[in-house]
Amino acid sequence: MNQIPDALYSDQENTTWxxxxxxxGIGLEFVRQLxxxxxxxxxxxxxxNADHASALWGQAGGDHGRCQMFICDILSEASIVNFVTQLVAIPNLKIDYVVLNAxxxxxxxxxxETSxxxxAFHLHTNTIGPIITAQKLLQTSIPIGTIVFMSSDSGSAGNFREVEDGFAAYAASKAALNQALRHMAAELRRKDDDTIILAMHPGEVATDMSNINVPWEIxxxxxxxxxxxxMIDVIQSKGIQHSGTxxxxxxxVSQPSTGRGNL
Structure with missing residues (x-):
């Protein structure tokens, strides 16, 4: 699906995301702003399906020299591996920021009540897929500056949101993500790997995914x-000392047992 010749990137010093x-939603907005x-x-x-990606091409279509599009289904390890393999094949690729938004x-x-x-679908999509995607990227020789996981205050263990009736599987998947990424950050520190691992709560964002009827006021x-x-400003302001936060x-930033968005 990548339709952009790698030669178009030669001698460019722009930050790579x-x-x-x-x-x-949020992912498409990242593309637009970047x-x-x-x-x-x-x-x-x-x-x-081209129709599914039409909004992305609408943003990228006018400037194909700086936006490449690939297939990566985070519910499929084979798809993740194929995507990462394609990145490895890009000459001299250095990644400054990875945003795992899916x-x-x-x-x-x-x-x-949940089946x-x-x-399992919530866990595979919100926890396992993002962690394995980050893992496969970290196992390459591509230099990576920061990996950002899109989390949620619904996954806070320190500030349980009892009002959120009907969010059990979603909240559990985000709580699991939060714990896994903290372990990932600690493991990288033990290996003297300077890749920064962050979790982000994007706020109560009006997207298709959040377009649901709930019996409480948001x-x-x-x-x-x-x-x-x-978020771009927050992400770019963090250093290795913030990894795992x-x-x-x-x-x-959340601290133990205080504030919204605690890990």
Whole structure:
């Protein structure tokens, strides 16, 4: 699906971003804003269906020299490996930022009602897929600066959100993601690997995934543009000393047993 000759990237010094899950919502907004900043972008979609990726091509189509599109289905290890293999083949590739944005919320998913398959689907999409994608990237020789996992305050263990009826599988998958990425950061430190691992809470963002009817009032809803503008600044402000930490789009870090978005 990559239609851009690698030669177009020769002698370019732009920051390179990999956006996994870029066909809509927050991921698509990352592509839009990064193109405006004249960054180099490697964007992924899950399906080969051109209609599904039309919004992404609408953003990238006017500047194919700085945005490449690949297939990466995080529910398939083979698809992840194939994507990473294609990246390895790009000469002199250096990745500054990876944003693992792919995720799912099927509402409701109550612990007292959800099926085995439905619970597993949330875990595979929100936890296992992103972690394995990061793992495969880290196992290459590609220099990687920062890997960002899109998390949620719903996965907070320190600030249980009891009002969120019907979010059990989703919250559990994000809590598992938070723990796994903390272990990943610690493991990298033990290997003297300077790749920074971060979790981000994007805020209550008005996207297709969040377009559900819930019996409580959701406060502070923001647009994808507001969320991504803020998150880019937060992501770029973090150093190796922050690896394994969880930040909100408002640049607030969680501490044990305090605040929204605790790991």
């Amino acid at each position: 990999v956006i996994v899950g870029a066909s809509r 193109l405006a900043r004249e960054e180099r972008i490697i964007a992924t979609v899950r399906e080969t 995720g799912v919320l099927r509402y409701p998913n109550r612990a007292t 085995f398959d439905e619970f 406060e502070g809803v923001i647009t994808p543009e507001q969320s991504v503008t803020a 969880f930040w909100t789009w408002q640049n607030q």
